[in-house]
Structure formats: structure tokens, C-alpha cells
Amino acid sequence: MKRKYLFEMGACLIVSVMVLSMLSGCISEEKETPAPTTAAPEEKHYKIGIMPFHTGCMWFDPFTAGGYWWLEAHGHEVIVENAEWDSQKMNTILMTWARDPDLDGVIIAALGGQEVITGIRALKDAGKVIILTNNDAGYCPEAVLEVKFDSYGANKDAAERIVEMLIDKYGEPKGTIILGCGDIRTTEQVIRADGYRDVFDQYPNIVYHEIETRMTAEQAITKTSDLLRTLPNVDAVVSVGMLEFMGMINALEREGKAFPVGDPNHIICVGMDTCPSIINPAVKSGIVDFVVDQPVLAYNALAAYYMIEYLNKGESALPKAGDIITPVDVNIKVKPPYEGMDFYIPSDAWAPAEVVDTMEKYGHLWIKTQHRIIDASNVDDPTLWSVITEKITDWGW
DSSP: OHHHHHHHHHHHHHHHHHHHHHHHHHHHHHSOOOOOOSOOTTOOOOEEEEEOSOSSOTTHHHHHHHHHHHHHHTTOEEEEOOOTTOHHHHHHHHHHHHTOTTOOEEEEOOTTGGGGHHHHHHHHHTTOEEEEESSOOSSOTTOSEEEEEOHHHHHHHHHHHHHHHHHHHHSSSOEEEEEEOOOTTOHHHHHHHHHHHHHHTTOTTEEEEEEOOTTOHHHHHHHHHHHHHHSSOOOEEEESSHHHHHHHHHHHHHTTOOOOTTSTTOOEEEEESOOTTTHHHHHHHTSSOEEEEOOHHHHHHHHHHHHHHHHHHOGGGSOOTTOEEOTTTOOOOBOOSSTTOOSOBSOGGGOSEEEEEEHHHHSEEEEEEOOEEEOTTTTTOTTSHHHHTTTOSOOOO
16 A cells, blocks of 8 residues: 555656646746847957938837847947938948948848948948848848848738728628828838738728828828718728828827727727827727837847858858748847846747748848737837837937
8 A cells, every 4th residue: 555655646746747847838938038148258249330211210219229239238349320311321321331341241221222232232342241121122132131021911911900890890891991002102111002902902892092191191191181071981091101100090080080999980090110109199099909010129139140140150150041030049139228128129029030032032031020910908018119219318329
């Protein structure tokens, strides 16, 4: 009996340990994966340039910071310049950087796309490593990688969610939509609008009226207000970009049609990009149903990681087409270097990221990050660029 009792006790202990191990595994999987933020003793230190469209900008400052903070935390020197939304000035800065013998690599948001290829080629000719983030530069074999989200896929996802909301309202996919197409001169915004069109066009009873606003709030207010007054019924207003979306929200307010979610008069309201003014408050109040957001803080962090890997190990360190990158695979987390910000950025919402073969079209591979859906449940997340950007006045460059 005693032997049987000991055997049963042992079996229970083994089962308990297994259960605890399984629970521990589940718990650890739910947590994000923070990474070390200091350089290994043997790591080489480099000088890296980060080239955003503009500094002193509530979007491009956190965009820049994701890579800037990570590189500095790992002991690298970082330089940032202000192109002031001017592709000619960006070219001038890039050509100046090309003459810096100490500069090892540059991360570039290509303002005007192909317009800055002159500066990019100067960097390549000078032996600098180039990674593009957020914006392509047309066919650009000078770059070793590009990091950005899927503009088409993200907005297609948003359109599919809107269709489901119309089905909930009417029992079938039907309704009238105002679709803000931004600036039709900008390829990225055309692609975003196509994500909506390709979904809405599948349903003959969904009618959408397009407005082109040059991505200005002023034109968005005027053109949205006109349609809200003249159309017999509007079920949704949708935008492909931040400034336009601000104007569309203001138009709903101006026309007395800004009713929150749950109100029988609510007009579905969906846009692109969070923002500390107008958009986030409208999400919190229920006027806006949800917003498609980019993993802004992850773009340059991912680029910085692969930049250093490439400089240390060569081309073999780059991901391959078809690879799926997760937070476990890359060390890109860092704490913002400010008091009261005791959390890691970027969040893991950028993952999983697929490495897409765009060699024929762009001359390099594309790390395609995920997008994020922001609604009232997560609009105050401290890792969102639109929350962080309100808390910092001096970014360090």
C-alpha cells in the first residue's frame, strides 16, 4: 500500500509539473517579447543616417524615433536631417551624406519616390548601405530592403469590415458610402482607395461616391458636407488618409450627423491613421468606428536591425523571399529614453511580417508588416505613435 501511495504521489507531482509548464508556456506566449537594448561587447559600432520627409512633424518624429532610439541604445551614432517636405532638399542632404567617409548606411523615407533617386545613387556609389522605409523610390536596386505595411491589403480589410457592418444594419450588403480618395497624384493613396473599391465593387447594392481632396482637411470638409446635404441617405464615410479624414469628421459635426456608435442615426466612420487631435477623440466618443493604423514605430526599428546585421555579416544576414519574421526572430525592442515611459516599443502588432519578392518591380525585397485596427478599446495604447507623440517635445535630433 505504501509503495502504491508513493507511486500515486509521484504521478501527481509529474502531472502537476506538466500542467504548470503548459500554463507557463501559455502565459509567456501571451506576453510581448522584450529584447535587450544594449550592445553586446563584441558588437561593432556604426554611423547611420535616418532621412524622414520632415522633422518637427507629429507623424515623422515617432517614425524616425523607432530606429533612432534602437540604434543609440546599441551604441551606434545616428544623424537625422530635415528635408522639409522638399524632394530637392532631400537629394541635396543625401548627396552631402554620400561624401561623409564615416557614414556607413542610410534609412530613407523616399520623398517623391523616384524624385530622390539621384541622392540614393550617390549614396550607393559612395558604398553606403541603403534601406527604404514607408515609401518606395520606384525601381531602386540600390536599396537592399524596403520596410512598409500593405496599403492595399490594410484598406481591403477595412472595406470588408464595413461590408459586415452594413450587413448587420440591413441584413444584406447594401448602402451608400462617401469614399475619400486623398490625392490621386500619390500612388500610395491610389492603392489604398483601390483596396476599398475592389471590395465595394463586389456588391451591386453598395454605391459609393468618390471625392478627391488633395489630402487636405479643407477640401474634405467642403466636399463631404455637400454630399451629406444632397444625398438622400449616407451610411458610411471612409477616408484613405489622416488630414482628409479629419475634414470628413468635421463635416459630420458641421452637418449635425456625428452620432456615436449605438445611436440609430450613426453613420459608419472609418479612416486611415490615428491622430492625437480630432481622430483619436472621435474614436473615444464613438463617432469613429475604427481606424487603420500603421506600425509607425516598427518601420525604422526593423530597418535598423537589418542594417546592422548586413554591416556585420553581409548579404547572407538579410531575410529571404518567403520568410515570415516574428518578434522572436529580431531584436528591435527598446524603451523610449524618457522618464515615465516604462514600456517597450514597438509593440508586436507589426508581425508576422512576410518577406515579399519585389525584385522585378522595385529591385529589392519588401518586408511587408501588418496593419492594426484601432477602436475605442485600444486607442489609448501607450505604444501607439499618436499617443507617444503627445508626450515628447524634444526628440533628440
